[in-house]
Every structure is written in structure tokens, then in C-alpha cells.
Amino acid sequence: MESIPTGIDSIIYFRVMSKPTKVTIQDIARFAGVGVGTVSRVLNGHPNVSPETEANVRKAIEALGYRPVVAAQTLRTRRSNVIGFITDEIATSPHAGQIIRGAQEAAWKGGKILLLVNTQWDPELEQAAVETMIDRQVDGLIYATMYHRPVTPPEIMRQIPSVLLDCFTEDASLPSVVPDEFNGGYEATKLLIERGHQRIGFINNTDPIPAQRLRMKGYCAALESYDLPFDEALVVERKSEPKGGYDGMMVLLDLPDPPSAVFCFNDRMAMGAYDAIRQRGFRIPQDIAVIGFDNQELIAANLYPGLTTMQLPHYEMGIWAVEYLLSMLETSEKDDFKQECSPPQVQLKCPLVLRDSV
Amino acid sequence: MESIPTGIDSIIYFRVMSKPTKVTIQDIARFAGVGVGTVSRVLNGHPNVSPETEANVRKAIEALGYRPVVAAQTLRTRRSNVIGFITDEIATSPHAGQIIRGAQEAAWKGGKILLLVNTQWDPELEQAAVETMIDRQVDGLIYATMYHRPVTPPEIMRQIPSVLLDCFTEDASLPSVVPDEFNGGYEATKLLIERGHQRIGFINNTDPIPAQRLRMKGYCAALESYDLPFDEALVVERKSEPKGGYDGMMVLLDLPDPPSAVFCFNDRMAMGAYDAIRQRGFRIPQDIAVIGFDNQELIAANLYPGLTTMQLPHYEMGIWAVEYLLSMLETSEKDDFKQECSPPQVQLKCPLVLRDSV
């Protein structure tokens, strides 16, 4: 029993180290010579604890290395500090990362953590995912899609605070945040106009999605506010891929009075447009200016010349969705009433990313 | 009290609907006229329950719409059916989605769900994330990086079953799954050789990462197995971006005896190589064949001609990591002993994606 531990001692020591016995609030209470209620009060910053006892309790917590068991807290308080995050499709889009990152960072700041399920467009899985989350008593739900579109999420979602991310319901019955497509289209066109272009082509998508319709509206609105005529011939619709951009550009170049600038529905189409323009021997941006949409770094930054484009605010939408959810949780804690005012339908601006194609 | 509900009745009805009272195992027991133990036994498929009582209990469960409260289960059993998923960087890489998708799908199949934290390379956050996860009694941890590299994860991680995804520790002390870079380099080079090329350039990365070293080794090994000479001049190292690929390709084209095919470290460099080749008036693949690495769809599929490349098995690694974790959990349930055999260091093959550049 000298300073050197015996064999048995060291084994015990080892076992203690390898499987640290869980320290509970009871242990703290005993160690500090107080009741469990007092420890809990200190832990949760409740009033009416004398400074001395608080100090004692804190010392005990420190000394024993106490860590709360979240399951017990959740059981008692019915709050898990978890936010359920449901995505329809996580893999195909490089934007997914930005959405998740924004949401995750905002959640962490609010002391919450994300529980993730990816449903790959499967409605059954979607339903099951929401149920699982509710079983786990998540504080709220985020339902995120990888491109801006209308959705009909499982009804059961309405049982708990929920926010739609990059999507919306037709009846606007759930809070939602999406990109401001109209403004994006407007600003893109405006940039081209302000750089002196008078005839501006628009190579649009054919899919009847909000982005397609609203960017078009933005394009028209910009022309109108600068008193430029709208020429039907300058708008072509093609499939949303490089080939579509290529074909569309060719059509525009074949016009008797071709445009000096073109706004492409997205960067992939712009990529195709680049090819068409160069194949015809024109230079970008001297002969023809090009602006895209999405700011897909991999394309936009790597094209030559670098593609000027509008960025989708994925990161910001992720943050907004979680922050709004957190604010809902706060208010629903105070008043037990459900918010009666209509849920916000927010649109976030798409910032311009200037490179060299305009 | 006729068939039409009174005002008060309908209010009560509404309240019941809007806030469904939680059905507990006690309610089931009462309803079915059995004890709580019996209900629990049915729920967990334990033996020694007579068929009739089981049927009764199941009927009660169905009738009352019972759903278990996960927090209570976790508290009692100390198993949360949650897997912690920690990433260093989720946003920049389009591959992130594939990794997460694979992991998530495998987890769902195993009845688990992912708790996600993204640490943005911040060691403090990393530590905090692991602690939070342990507090929440996750069953295990996945530590994922967005490119293949050595790491030193927080020590505390070793307290619970953990798997490294797309990374490894130098001492191989944790199970790990990474891409088989050597084989990837080998197969890429082999393809070029089998298509009849004798002089094959390699535009490598400059970063001293495993991919850089191992793909080079694979390149050399392939040459050797086909009895082709290794020519130092055919290997150039540049920054891993389109500009680097462009510059590297130019160097190779300027050789007195230029290669007829080139293996690029990744698709972005291949993109630059394309530009160089075309600028010199050569055709792909007739004059010079090109193969890349990564299969970044956005680039490889959209280049003209489509880029043949080696695909990183992100999706598969995600699956493997979770499945291995699940198997660890199973065995650690049976034997209480920690697995003493050395943790597996798995390498998954990179499949070839044939397009038109070879």
C-alpha cells in the first residue's frame, strides 16, 4: 500500500478509467451535502439559491465531472433539443451541402442539433421519417428540397412546429423560405442593360417550375423598367442542360438581329451557350456577354472566362429556416396558443457573383 | 343530448383531436386487461407470451394508436438507436451528399437515425460535438472527412464504437474506410495501356496527400506490369485546379516526344488539360486520350467529349462505415469485451466510368 499501486489497484483503476461510472445528479447532491432539487436549480439557473450553496454545488459538479443524461431530461421536460431535418434528395445537388451547413450552424448556435433523414422522394419513407422524429420528440421540423418547388408534406408534420426550406405549399399554410427568383431574373437582366446591352436573349428552362416562370417575369420587368422592348424571338426554352444551352444559343445567333448579351437559366446551360458562342467565332464578353444562374462553383469558376452568375442563397435559407423555427419554439413556450397569424412566406435575394463573362 | 353534439362536446372533441393525449404502455395494459410487463414483452418480441394475450395486446395497441416514447426507452436501455455523424466540411464538396446518403440509408435500414454535426475544421467544435453525442448516448460515431486524409480525432471518441470514413489514423487504431487510390491509379493507367497507348502522361497534384502518392504508385505499377518504361518527363505536378491541368498539359505537349494519352489527378485538372489540348489543335480522344479522377458529374458529364474518369466510392464508403458500425454494436452487445483484434482498414475500389475521352 505504498505509492506504487498494486496489481489489483491498477486493474481497478483501469476499469474505472475504461468504463467511467455515470455520475448522476444524486451523486452531486450527496457530495455537496444538499438535495437533488437544489442541484437541479443550480444546473438550470433557477433563482432562490444562496450563493454559497451554488458555489458548493458547482464545485461538486466540477469535481465529479458531471454530465447530464439527455434522455432523462427529454423524458421529463418533453424537449429534446433536437431539430428534425428531412430532405427529399441529398446527393445530386452540390447545393445540398450549403443548405445543411446553414441549418446545422444555426441549430448549433441555438443549442440544438440536427437529426437527418433523406427520403429520396419516397412518400412512405417521408411519412415514416416524420413519425420517427415525432416519436423522438424533436422540438421542430425542417422539410427541405433541393430545388425550389411546391410540395405537399405529410399532414402529420403539422402536429409540431415546422418550416419549409426551398419549397412551399400552395396554400401557404406553413412557414417557408425560398430564393427570390423574380428579383434574381430582374437583377441579372438589369446588369446586362446597365452594361449597355439593348438586345438581351434569355435561354430559359422548359420545366414548369417556379424558377422558370419567375425568372422570366424578372427578365420582362427589367426590360420594362428600362423602356426596352420585349422581343419574343429573344426568348427560347430548352432542356436545362448544356446541350439545351448550346441549342438555344445557336437559335439566338441565327436570328437576323442577334442579341449582344444572353441570360441563361442556369450555369449548366450557360456552359453550353459558351460552346455555341465560341464555335461561331465570337468572343465572351466582347462580342456577347453571358450571365448564368446558380453559381455552381465547379462550373462558373472554372469556365473561361469566369461566368458571372446569380447565386442561390442556400446557406442563408438554411440559417433562416432554423432561426425562424427557433423563434417559433420560443413563443410557443410562452403562450400555449398556436400562432394565429398566417405563416411567413419569405423570399431571400440571390446575390450577384461578378466574374468576367459580362 | 341528441345525435348533434352540443357546443361543449364539440369543443372537447376538438381539443382531443388537436392535442392527442399521449398513449402509454400503461393505457395499453389497462385496455387489454394485462400487466405492463406483458405489453412490453409483446412489444419487444420476447418469448413466453401466450398467443391469445399477444393478440389482445396487439389489438389494444392498434386501437389506441400507441407510439413508444423514445426518450423513456433510451433512459432505461441506454441505447438511443442514434448514430452520431461528424463531418469536417460539408459544403465545398459535391461528394458530401453521396457520403451522407450512403450512411443515412444504411442507418435507416438498421433502424438507426443520424445525428449530424459539421465542424468546419474547428477542433474545439469537434470536441464539443463528440461530447454532445456521448451525452445523448448515441450508439456509435462516424467521423467523416470530405477528402481522403490522415486525421487525429478527439480521444474521447474512443469511449464509444467509432468508424472513420474517408480518413484514417496513422496508427490504424480505429476502423476506417477509404478509397483504394492505388488501384484507381492502376486501373486508369491500365485502361489507357489496353487502348494501345505506349507513352502515357500523368498530371499529378502537388499536395502531399494519400491520393497524390498512391495514384502515382498505381500509375507506375501499371506501366511495370505491361513492361512499359517509366519516363520521369511524363509526370508533372501542378496545383489541383483547371489552371494546373492546363499548364501541366502544355508541358507534356512541349516534350520532344509527347504522350498520346494523359491521366489527370482529378476532373478539374482534366478540364484544364482539355483546353490545352484543344488550343494546340489536337482532338480528344483521337490525338490524345484523357482520363480523370473523381467523376464530378457536373464536369465530367458536361465536358465535350464526355470525360472518362475513375469514380470515388463515396456512397459505398458511407454504407460500409455504418454497416460496420452496426456489426460492432451487435457483437459488443453479446460479449461485453472490447474487440481485441486490430480494427479493419478497408479500401474500396474506384469504379471506372467510361465516357468518350479515351
Place this chain on the structure above:
DNA sequence: ATTACTATTGGAATCGATTCCAAACAATTT
């Protein structure tokens, strides 16, 4: 008939926190 065993069951104890109530005590007012 007695013993030994198995199959089935009910219900108390348990997990680890929070919360509420009553008690103890101090300070203030009447």
C-alpha cells in the same frame, strides 16, 4: 399424492433528470 419443472403473468423497482409542495428559517409588519 408429492415433487419438479415449465410456461405465463402481474407489478415493483429502475433509469436520471425536473418540478412541485411543504417545511424551516429569517425578516418585516402589526
Place this chain on the structure above:
DNA sequence: AAATTGTTTGGAATCGATTCCAATAGTAAT
């Protein structure tokens, strides 16, 4: 001195499952 008020505290009850133990009934073996 008694009554009132306010502060601080301990500890029982609670959340909703699982698990273990003891009890019962039924069957087989002695």
C-alpha cells in the same frame, strides 16, 4: 409577541419505458 411575508431548501412524485422477481397455473415425473 404574534402574524405576515419572503427566501432557501429537501425530497417525494413524475415522465414512460424495461426488467427482474415472485406468484400462479399447468404439466410431467416420481
